[in-house]
Amino acid sequence: GKAHPWHEHPVDETILVIEGRLRFMHAETETICLPGDAIFLPARTRHGSVALQEGAIYVIALRPVEFA
Template sequence: MENLFADRPVLATGEAFDELLRCRNVRIERIVSSPMPDPAWYDQPQDEWVVLLAGRARLELAGDVLEMGPGDHLFIPARTRHRVLATSDEPRCLWLAVHIEP
């Protein structure tokens, strides 16, 4: 057994991705964000469902800006351009992402 909140890295910039499970076409990962996330655009070949467990974040998704808080979750269809615009410093953002490969 492991704990999602344990052993979180403290990053100055960017994000840390930890794969928790890979089973057939599903991959689950924990994402820890710094207060200065990489503003790069993502355009992934797989669907993604993501939930913010701690912190606050602002995302840009297909031209819309979304404000997220703890418990907020969303589905990002494959090939939907998105990026993280801002994340909180305290508490740091902790995400759980489920990727569904084609």
């Protein structure tokens, strides 16, 4: 599935899994996320992810600094 290599953002990020499974990595942790799972990442948190099946659906929301 789709992969997002290790990266970070200058703003907060929330990821919500809608369908399928997502392998999510941050710090030294790896988690399998299922539908309904949500992940909150403070700004500048290094992370990456891999969709574990074709057709996995997840929402990525970034909060611009001016809305903080």
